Amino acid sequence: MASAPFPAAAAATTATASVSPSPSPSTSPSTSGPTVGFDLDMTLIDSRPGIHACYLALAERTGAYIDADLAVSRLGPPLVEEIAHWFPAEDVAAMADLYRSMYPAIAIAATPAMDGAREAIAAVQAAGGRAIVVTAKYEPSAKLHIEHLGLAPDAVIGDLWAEQKAEALREHGASVYVGDHIGDVRGARAAEALSVAVATGPCSAAELTAAGADVVLAGLGEFPAWLAGYRPADRA
Numbered sequence: 001m002a003s004a005p006f007p008a009a010a011a012a013t014t015a016t017a018s019v020s021p022s023p024s025p026s027t028s029p030s031t032s033g034p035t036v037g038f039d040l041d042m043t044l045i046d047s048r049p050g051i052h053a054c055y056l057a058l059a060e061r062t063g064a065y066i067d068a069d070l071a072v073s074r075l076g077p078p079l080v081e082e083i084a085h086w087f088p089a090e091d092v093a094a095m096a097d098l099y100r101s102m103y104p105a106i107a108i109a110a111t112p113a114m115d116g117a118r119e120a121i122a123a124v125q126a127a128g129g130r131a132i133v134v135t136a137k138y139e140p141s142a143k144l145h146i147e148h149l150g151l152a153p154d155a156v157i158g159d160l161w162a163e164q165k166a167e168a169l170r171e172h173g174a175s176v177y178v179g180d181h182i183g184d185v186r187g188a189r190a191a192e193a194l195s196v197a198v199a200t201g202p203c204s205a206a207e208l209t210a211a212g213a214d215v216v217l218a219g220l221g222e223f224p225a226w227l228a229g230y231r232p233a234d235r236a
Contacts, residue, residue, distance in 0.1 A: 033129030034232060037169050037193070039179035040135035040142055041075050042201030043220070044117040044151065047137075048072040050107030057106055058099050062087075074202050076181035078136050078161050100138050107141075113149045114200060116220030120178070121153055123224035130154040134168045134177070134187070136161035166191035175232050178223065182211035196226070 041047040055068040066086045074082070080096050087095045124131040132155040135142050139158025146156055157168040165187030169177055177188035180201030188195035189212055197213035198220055199205040205216045217223060 033124065033127035034176055034230070035130040035132065035172055035174045036124045036227075037132050037134045037165070037172070037174040037177040037188075038120070038153070039177075039181070039184050040133055040137050040145065042114070042180045043178060043184075043198055044114055044120075044133065045111050045145055045149065046114050047075060047107070047111050047145075049112075050103075050110035051075065053110055054099060054103050054106045057102055058095070059086075061098070061102075062095070076136065076161075076183050076202060078159075079138065100141065103138075103141050104144055108144050108148050111145060111148075113151065114220055116223060117149075118151060120220040120223040120227075121151060123227050125152075125154075127227060130172070132157065132168070132172050132174065134160055134165045134174075136165075136183075160187075162186045163190040169193050176230070178220075180208075182207060185211040185213045188213075194230075196223070198223075 038044050052068045052072045055066045055071050058064070059066040059068070064086055071082050071085075079099065080092055083092050083095050083099065121131040131153045133142065133146065133153045134157045137145075137158050139156065142158040143156050146153065155172065160168055162183035163186055165177070165184070169187065169191035174191065174193050176194045176196055177184065177191065178196045178198065179185070179187070180198050180203060182203050185195045185197060185208060194215070195213045196215045196217065197203075197205075197208035198217050199208060200219050203211075205218075208216050215226065217226060
């Protein structure tokens with residue numbers, strides 16, 4: 001099966017909600033700026049080429065049919081949810097383990113950073129804050145991506161999806177969470193953090209807004225300017 005092109009996400013408009021949730025008390029080290037959480041897949045990295053190649057390799061190895069194009073069009077939820085579309089329930093755990101074992105050799109080098117990813121992390125740190133990655137991706141794989149691309153967040157926490165992400169966001173005292181999926185919006189809301197959404201993944205700007213995102217940006221290229229005007233005290 002030939003690899004399909006991955007067109008850039010359509011640009012989105014910026015939107016802000018009139019009422020935002022209150023931030024949680026910070027448990028992170030004292031900083032002069034906010035702690036900002038970032039999702040990984042389709043927020044900081046364009047993981048479609050690597051994941052596409054890994055699903056094709058998994059299909060070849062197992063003889064199972066996997067529509068890799070469809071799989072990469074709905075990135076966000078945990079791996080086992082996608083694997084369950086292609087394998088019997090009793091095989092899902094084993095196939096997820098096999099996929100993860102193949103992933104480093106196939107997907108890491110094939111995956112680029114999203115436009116603005118480095119600048120977004122740097123903007124948080126330049127403001128005296130901490131940038132953390134909170135992702136549903138298998139944590140060892142997430143850390144390999146970060147290392148390969150030379151990104152420099154202050155912490156990387158994996159294996160958390162949707163509302164589960166609130167655990168890490170609260171632990172690190174994050175007042176903002178940036179992601180591309182409605183599951184990321186749910187995670188931010190559960191943590192009582194400001195939800196900043198980027199329309200660079202499978203969810204449109206309209207879907208992100210409808211899910212309750214406080215701010216919707218076309219991509220991370222807009223994030224530094226937004227952060228420069230962000231004041232946690234304004235979120236009364």
